[in-house]
Amino acid sequence: MLAGLGAVGVASAGAGLGTTAYFSDDESFEGNTLTAGELDLKMDYRMTYRGGPGRLAELQENYPNATFVDEDMEPTDDDTGVYLLDQVPNRSEYPGAEDWVIGANGVYDPETGEGEGFQRDELIDAGDLEDALIRIGDVKPGDYGEVTFSTHLYDNPGYMWMGGMLTDENQNGYTEPEIEALEEMGDPTDDPDGDGQLADSIRAKIWYDDNCDNVHQGERDEESEGVDVMLSIDNSGSMGGGPGSKMEQAKAAALDFVENLGPNDRVGLVTFESTGQLRQGLTSTHSNVETYLQPEPAGISDAGRTMMDAGIDLAADELNDNGRSGVDEVIILLGDGEPNESDRAGSDHVQNAKDAATDAKNDGITVFTIGLGVSNGSTAQNTLIDMASSSNGTTLYYDSPTGTDLDDIYSQISSVILTGEEVIAEGTLREVMGALEEGIELDANVQTEDRVCFTNSVTRCFGFEWELPTTVGNEVQTDSVEFAIGFAAEQCRHNDGETNPYAIDAGGNTTDGGNVTQA
Structure with missing residues (x-):
């Protein structure tokens, strides 16, 4: 993940006009100041993992605050096999899903010190994370994980994009069962330092999580009674x-x-x-x-x-x-x-x-x-x-x-109850990251024909889920993949939203002019 901050600039100009004669006077217009506005993109998130019972101690090595959660995403003492791995902010008074969402929906007013919302300095620039967000080993067929990212634009509305890429994938050698499975599939077994099969085996999906509930509300059947x-x-x-x-x-x-x-x-x-x-x-x-x-x-x-x-x-x-x-x-x-x-x-x-x-x-x-x-x-x-x-x-x-x-x-409510939450990209992990690599425009209101800017007052959520299907077998043993997911914002005023910060020109450079905040 990449992160950046919008620049703040100050320019000042003074103008004075005076005449000197038998009568004298000085008139001046002083302290004229133009201050550049800010565009700051911050994030919060909740990350869950369905990896089967008995893994809490193992997961806590990478996620010290990992806990069991129940069907309603509330922390529980029961070994459910479903884990809340991490969340930002991580306040003690927001231990559960419902209270956490109330915090995300609210807005903290720094001038008055009032409001239940998350404070700006509690949120993250993704580049400030010391570790990768998703870092799970010993993944088995049937495992499932999900992250809901919430974006917060500060100071100005902005056009937004989502980007990503596969950054590394490894075969990590072969085990005997893996060789046998690959031979049955007709795949080569002579490249222990190659890419492996995991990126093509994991199924992934990214969507507008319009009610921020970590679950994709799918498209409604055309034959639905409404x-x-x-x-x-x-x-x-x-x-x-x-x-x-x-x-x-x-x-x-x-x-x-x-x-x-x-x-x-x-x-x-x-x-x-x-x-x-x-x-x-x-x-x-x-x-x-x-x-x-x-x-x-x-x-x-x-x-x-x-x-x-x-x-x-x-x-x-x-x-x-x-x-x-x-x-x-x-x-x-x-x-x-x-x-x-x-x-x-x-x-x-x-x-x-x-x-x-x-x-x-x-x-x-x-x-x-x-x-x-x-x-x-x-x-x-x-x-x-x-x-x-x-x-x-x-x-x-x-x-x-x-x-x-x-x-x-x-529009968000309509997506939840009428049309289904819109998918941004889905397929294998390789296909999803390939779609994100060129950058995908995000739209604050998918029901309108024209693209709409995201406001700087409402939290918006985007879900990312991955699953290693139970139909996958030994062919992925020891394989690993690394990938990046990012968001970028550009102020709406004086921009048309046409400059994709993730687009690559013929020289291999991104096309934005440096005026984009990324997380």
Whole structure:
């Protein structure tokens, strides 16, 4: 892995103008300063390995903090044969997957010292790692490993690329069973210092891990019956009105989401302020919902307080009463503040909202929540986090500090529940590294035609998995491979994203002009 930092430059200019006569005066414009902005790409990651029981002590020689994890990626004392090898950051208060993701989703504010998010200095430049990230020996057929990388752009939005390459592969001599297997395959056995067969035997895949759960949500079958999804949108007074308001941002992003639904998908809409309203029940006529999401003066508008429990209960009731058997049922709730009204009995509005979400989840409904402009570590944010469902230990909460990234967030949710998370490259390890060697453009919103920059406010995840299939036999004994995976970012402003930092020109040089941050 390679790493670099964006340069920071300072230029200053002073200008003075004066005249001297019987009357004198001096006028000056001093201390004029232009300061170059920063583009800094940082990473965090979680790495797991399924290598069978009884290997913890062996793995801890390379990964001192390796632990067993259960089905939900939570640390356990049981010998599960599944290991959490490493993670960055590695705080003691984030021992488990769910708490770790809350930290990754949050944003720490260095000016106020507030927020549950990871701090910038806790994250890594990959080049600062003292050891290779993946360093596992004694790999057997059936072994599987996965790393989810999370990227953090600081200071500026950026175009992003992913690159990689095979850096070394070795036969490491032959064992007697290996020679026998290779001869049966018709492969030569006269090159003990050659490359070996491991790079062609390992299967690998890289994808947009849009819910950061370390698992690839595959493409949906074209014959699928679709999904029943209820949108629940906060339209309280704090959402505001007029161009650029949170209300208009929420409607525009939800409208794009509805327009991307398939013919077998049904959608409905609930809004909540001082009361909750079922605006549209589940329907295959998506335009019925789109009517409510038009820019003002059409569509829904802001008013009143925040009855969030009704926003969940009305959506869940519609799914329970009119949902289709065997079809995934989903609520996507967007809120911008703390609940301060309840439809349920009692005056604990926050607990009522959480209870409503718990009831929905107990009914088999998946609940996604989006925090629009909520303060980090606030009751509003923590309530939305607690309300969200969990997938493989990952909390399905998405944070949108400014609203400018709502389209990208709905796109990520769409990838999880509608289209499947997009694969970046897959095949043998050699094929995947070959695809990455020339650099692959990454896109913050794969549902749009044009490539979209990654914002500097939202964590994005990319999964990498490898597996040595059980169909592989003795032909790979003692073989080893080494490879590199990297990410690069270039500021969006004044760039078109056409300069691939991993591309190689005829002279064997990369084509970027040195303005790219790599990790």
